[in-house]
Amino acid sequence: MTNRRSFVRAAGASLLGATAVSRAGAATLPEAAVQTTAATQPPLPPPNGRPFQPIVTLNGWSLPWRLRDGVKEFHLVAEPVVREIAPGMRANLWGYNGQSPGPTIEAVEGDRVRIFVTNRLPEVTTVHWHGILLPSGMDGVAGLTQPPIPVGKTWVYEFVLQRSGTFMYHPHADEMVQMAMGMMGLFIVHPKDPRQLRAERDFGFILNAYDIEPGSATPRVNTMLDFNLWTWNSRAFPGIAPLVARTGERVRIRVGNLTMTNHPIHMHGPHFEVVGTDGGWVPRSARWPEVTTDIGVGQMRAIEFDAVAGDWAIHCHKSHHTMNAMGHGVPTMIGVDHRAVVEKITRLIPDYMVMGERGMHEMAEMEMPLPDNTLPMMTGTGPFGPVGMGGMFSVVKVRDDVAPGDHRDPGPYRHPPGTLAHEYTGALPDTPRAAAPPADAGTVQVRKPAGPHHH
Ligand SMILES: [Cu+2]
Numbered sequence: 212m213t214n215r216r217s218f219v220r221a222a223g224a225s226l227l228g229a230t231a232v233s234r235a236g237a238a239t240l241p242e243a244a245v246q247t248t249a250a251t252q253p254p255l256p257p258p259n260g261r262p263f264q265p266i267v268t269l270n271g272w273s274l275p276w277r278l279r280d281g282v283k284e285f286h287l288v289a290e291p292v293v294r295e296i297a298p299g300m301r302a303n304l305w306g307y308n309g310q311s312p313g314p315t316i317e318a319v320e321g322d323r324v325r326i327f328v329t330n331r332l333p334e335v336t337t338v339h340w341h342g343i344l345l346p347s348g349m350d351g352v353a354g355l356t357q358p359p360i361p362v363g364k365t366w367v368y369e370f371v372l373q374r375s376g377t378f379m380y381h382p383h384a385d386e387m388v389q390m391a392m393g394m395m396g397l398f399i400v401h402p403k404d405p406r407q408l409r410a411e412r413d414f415g416f417i418l419n420a421y422d423i424e425p426g427s428a429t430p431r432v433n434t435m436l437d438f439n440l441w442t443w444n445s446r447a448f449p450g451i452a453p454l455v456a457r458t459g460e461r462v463r464i465r466v467g468n469l470t471m472t473n474h475p476i477h478m479h480g481p482h483f484e485v486v487g488t489d490g491g492w493v494p495r496s497a498r499w500p501e502v503t504t505d506i507g508v509g510q511m512r513a514i515e516f517d518a519v520a521g522d523w524a525i526h527c528h529k530s531h532h533t534m535n536a537m538g539h540g541v542p543t544m545i546g547v548d549h550r551a552v553v554e555k556i557t558r559l560i561p562d563y564m565v566m567g568e569r570g571m572h573e574m575a576e577m578e579m580p581l582p583d584n585t586l587p588m589m590t591g592t593g594p595f596g597p598v599g600m601g602g603m604f605s606v607v608k609v610r611d612d613v614a615p616g617d618h619r620d621p622g623p624y625r626h627p628p629g630t631l632a633h634e635y636t637g638a639l640p641d642t643p644r645a646a647a648p649p650a651d652a653g654t655v656q657v658r659k660p661a662g663p664h665h666h
Contacts, residue, residue: 240327240365241277243286245309249295249445251452251618254413261319263401264409266465267618269416269454269605270446271397274314282323282369285316287338287396289360289382290331294393296440297450300586302421303429304393304445305332311393311445312417313380320375320403326368328360332389335359338368339383340398341467342489342511345370353384360384375402376491377465377511379417391432393445395419395469408492410515411460411615416443418506418527418603420470425536425585436471440586441532441602448533448604449591453620454525456518457613464525467511474532477503478516478607480523487513503528518609522593522624527603535586535601594623 246252252272254265259278266273276283292306307313318324328338337359339351349370353359360366378398382389397415402408419442422434443451456462465487466476484498489511506512526533591598598604610621 240329241279241284241286242275243288243308243329244275244314245288246272246314247309249310249450253618254616255317257317260322261401261403262405263317263319264405264413265317266315266397266399266413266415268315268397268444269414269452270444270450271310271312271416272314273317274308276318276324279325282325283318284325284327286327286329287313287380288329288331289336289338289394291333292393294445295450296421296442296445297447297586300447300584301428302393302423302445304421305389306393306445307396311395312419313394313396315397315399315415316380317399317401318372319401320372323371324369327365328368329365330360330362333362335361335384336382336389336394337366337384338380340368340370340378340380341509342376342378343370343398343400344373351383372400374491375400375408376489377415377467377487377513379467379469379511381469388432390419390469391421391430391434393419393421393430397465397467399465408463408486409461410463412454412456412462412518413465414454414463415465416467418443418466418468418470418474419445420472421445423536423585426583428584438470439536441470441527441534443603443605447535447586447602448600449598451605453606453608455613455618455621456607456609457615458518458520458609458611460518460609460615461515462518462607463513463515465511465513466506468506468508471508472529473505473507474603475503475505475528476512476525476603477528478514478523478525480521480607480609481516481519483514483516485512486515487511518607520609520611520624523607523609525605525607526600533600533602533604535590 249270251267251270254267255273255275256265257263260283274285274287276285287307289305289307292304292309292311294302294304294306294311296302304311326338330336335353337351337353337357340349348356349368350356351368378400379395380398381395395417397417399415420438421440421442422431422438423429423440424431440447454464463486468474482500482502484500485504486493486498501514504512504514586601591600608621608624610624613621
């Protein structure tokens with residue numbers, strides 16, 4: 212994991228500065244750091260101010276600040292970005308400081324923050340600080356608490372962080388379009404006492420979704436529910452980084468939902484506790500154990516568990532959310548013997564694709580030609596073959612020998628002897644079963660498959 216974070220001075224502080232910045236007497240804008248990669252960046256330890264344990268933003272990064280007279284100054288730049296959704300697919304999104312989602316903002320309970328927002332979008336915007344207690348006038352709702360930030364202008368938000376927890380930021384101006392284009396970020400407020408709520412690993416990501424026609428790169432912004440790319444921090448499996456930990460470590464995962472539907476996030480392996488919600492931390496006595504926590508639209512959840520060695524899947528349990536763009540018009544073909552029909556169709560359409568008559572796993576194994584700039588529907592390869600997953604899926608990788616603070620992918624898990632499922636090789640019973648498809652079902656020769664995904 213290389214740190215390719217580049218600090219680029221905001222294009223001409225004087226150009227954007229004094230005239231547009233109305234408050235706080237800032238003569239110059241803080242640097243607006245830019246991120247050029249979708250790789251997970253190492254946590255950013257605080258160089259000044261109150262100490263805290265920084266989080267790891269999956270496939271993301273945290274925004275550096277400037278400490279000025281005791282105030283933490285951040286600079287967000289709202290702008291069009293190109294985001295790699297997974298290797299092989301890039302999307303034209305809107306985001307902040309070079310990526311979507313924008314950088315994670317991290318500060319400490321009691322901090323006064325001053326956040327400069329420069330609008331380099333082709334239209335107006337605002338920033339709403341989702342879940343944070345602040346004066347009404349800093350809430351960022353266009354028309355209600357402020358006029359929208361005009362194109363090319365910089366506005367300032369300033370408030371004191373009153374309560375620690377997991378929060379988000381996103382526009383509240385033309386928000387359906389701007390969130391469909393990827394404008395969002397995490398806002399983490401750490402507790403004043405770093406010994407409180409200690410976890411050795413602290414991960415964060417936002418659930419988001421896009422509707423990008425296979426072969427194109429720009430989301431359809433008027434889609435209400437029928438999204439086709441289900442992502443964590445604008446990444447789809449196998450583009451989502453693993454969550455790496457050492458056996459026995461306390462691990463926290465913070466998840467915020469800015470899609471248009473709920474996501475039951477399910478983790479295999481150790482049971483977890485829901486330790487944080489939208490309003491902050493759940494008292495110890497009120498925490499409940501789970502293996503799946505449903506995260507509603509606009510909600511945040513923090514979960515914690517003690518890491519157990521293994522490769523543990525973590526994913527949304529809506530199974531169509533662990534797939535990438537696919538044809539919604541594909542009928543269920545399981546159990547359908549359509550050889551006679553296929554014969555007739557192939558006379559008309561030689562490339563006719565037979566799909567799914569014995570389930571869809573074969574889709575995960577096929578090397579299908581795809582239109583440019585899209586992802587296979589189900590993909591990713593593990594040590595035992597195709598994983599057959601896409602979308603909202605990753606792996607919690609826990610090892611005995613991972614060094615503290617090391618977030619590099621440790622590779623596949625080595626299962627201790629006697630702990631791995633395997634084929635039964637003894638005698639098989641002679642029990643009658645319902646007929647399986649005949650072994651010679653492939654008498655019809657169809658080219659399988661040629662041409663793009665059905666869509
Ligand atoms: Cu989901």
